[in-house]
Amino acid sequence: MKANETKVEDFLSSNKTQFVIPVYQRNYDWTTGQCKQLLDDILEVGESKKMNAHFIGSIVYVHDDVYTATRVKELTVIDGQQRLTTLTLIYLALHRLAKVIQNEGLENEISETYLINKFLPDEEKLKLRPTDNNDRALKYLLRCDENEEYLDFSKLIDNFNYFKGRITEDNYQTVLKGLSKLMFVEVSLDREKDNPQRIFESLNSTGLELAQADLIRNYILMGLNPKDQKKIYQSYWEVIEKLAKDETLNLSRVSDFIRDYLTLENKNIPNKGKVYLEFKSKYPTSTLDRLEANLSSIKSLVKHYNKLINPKNESDKELRTQLEFINRLEINVAYPFLMKVYDDYSNSVIDKPTFIKILDLVQTFTWRRFILGLPTNALNKIFMSLYDKVEPANYLYSIQKSLIQRTGVQRFPNNAEVIDALKIKDVYNIKSKNRTYFLERLENFENRLVAMEK
Known part of the structure; x- marks a missing residue:
């Protein structure tokens, strides 16, 4: 493990680099309130002559020495995706403003420094590569096509619109100055020497807890190679997440479903806060075939759970x-x-x-x-x-x-x-x-x- 104090703008401006949000990460879900707090902090530090730096937490990633065919370095982000995505949205709002006020130099600087790898193919162009649904929203925002309407709900779109409304010609210089003072602790993990799952659990043991379902998803997928991650996520976990949802309230019930499944299997009712630990105990990490067999059994019942909580189906x-x-x-x-x-x-x-x-x-x-x-x-x-x-x-x-x-x-x-x-x-x-x-x-x-x- 290597940890360093790093400027946000230096990290994001890394050449030929992609920050990959793996499928096992929870969805981007920052609220407007959280976005407001971050932007307020940026404006405050941007206006201050005394504050030379402002820390905003940590970014933890795994570098597996994975490079694409065009030598793009892929960093798998296991903690900090909410901040990283939100900062990208702020740069997108600045990029959009630069286009509106016809500041071509600023527009190109933001785009080619913080948002894209200019000379790479489309699939590798975005510096931030979120999960599929967020990827579509991010590409939509980057296209800047006022005639194109984004039809699906997306937190990225909502939060971008918030930043777009608050970052104006009057304050964008302050925002840029504030961004230049942002710092975080950059933590680089080596999968051969470090245990990303254990570090992830430690990072999420304090503060706002992840849902039990989020911890289980990370546990299932984090140790797999990218190809197997995608296979397991799309064939099993994505199906479970889609069906274990209260469709009337648009509320995930995955944690409740797994708790009921474990109750059935173990003849013991897990504490709501210990579903993840019970799952780990019941299903220790093993071969891919064993993982698929376990998830097949869980998946076979989630379609019935869906109708129990959504009788209309x-x-x-x-x-x-x-x-x-x-x-x-x-x-x-x-x-x-x-x-x-x-x-x-x-x-x-x-x-x-x-x-x-x-x-x-x-x-x-x-x-x-x-x-x-x-x-x-x-x-x-x-x-x-x-x-x-x-x-x-x-x-x-x-x-x-x-x-x-x-x-x-x-x-x-x-x-x-x-x-x-x-x-x-x-x-x-x-x-x-x-x-x-x-x-x-x-x-x-x-x-x-x-x-x-x-």
């Missing part, structure tokens, strides 16, 4: 109705069990009527327990191991039997208990989702046609 109306009920009641603890049952239905181990009865049974069990006020934490242990009780020859009956035989706080409340509880339960003051579910089920009881049309 289930094309069958009757199934979709049941999934909407489960989603409304927020029976998330049942997901480890339901993913396997869904998989059995998908593989024709059980038929549709059996699957519907199981979905209805899960609702009945959890709803009755809610009416009685039985502890919800007992449900975790129940559903964690419920699939192990399944007898293929008596699929539904074996599940019913397992639930009915439970006692104490894990019991399945009988009719008499539920009726007695409803006599004193203030149903109108329970959670609105639960109240709507209860009244809707009462209204549509034994009305199959109405239920199908919902």
Whole structure:
């Protein structure tokens, strides 16, 4: 490992160099607030006659002595991509302004010093090579075509527009002066001598933590060569990230999905903050074939998880109705069990009527327990191991039997208990989702046609 204090502009102006953001890095996600803070700092140091330097953290990269056919040096950035990308956007905003005010000298200087490798092929021209979706946005910004509209959502576009609005003809000289004073610690790793994964974990052990899913993605992909990284990412992890998402809220649920998968596999519920550690313990790094086998198993269930959290994606109306009920009641603890049952239905181990009865049974069990006020934490242990009780020859009956035989706080409340509880339960003051579910089920009881049309 080599560490040096380096000027940002010296680092970015390196000749015939590409700063590669590998596929295992999380997406660029700096907010406008973070961009504002950085630009405010740049303006402040640019105006100050006393401040000769301003540190903005570190850039950590792995140099594997990888060169392209045209001798471009590739540096794989494992920490600092958010700052590096944001600084590139600031230079892009300056480049755009120089074009508008017809300062051709500044326009060419910024472009050829900080943004591109001028004399190289198009695929190697950009000094910053982000992941695919950000790469498209960056190339769009560099084209400066006012008649071209970028149709997809991109944080790069949003943050560029913010900088474009704040960097003006009145202050761009101050911005340039401030950029010239920015410093960071440049940390170069040698994969043969250093352990990039361990260093990455250490770097992210303080401050704003990465999501458990981000740590797992890095763990899976960081140790692979670029070709295998791309293969594993596109064939497995990208699929998992796409499907394990709450599409209504546009929120990633990958960490939750992996936690449910590990619960199913280990018969133990990981702490939300230790999913990554549990994953590492369960799946130590090994051969590429072993990695693909492990990820194939995980990938096989994520398509069912997608429908559990996004019932609208289930094309069958009757199934979709049941999934909407489960989603409304927020029976998330049942997901480890339901993913396997869904998989059995998908593989024709059980038929549709059996699957519907199981979905209805899960609702009945959890709803009755809610009416009685039985502890919800007992449900975790129940559903964690419920699939192990399944007898293929008596699929539904074996599940019913397992639930009915439970006692104490894990019991399945009988009719008499539920009726007695409803006599004193203030149903109108329970959670609105639960109240709507209860009244809707009462209204549509034994009305199959109405239920199908919902």
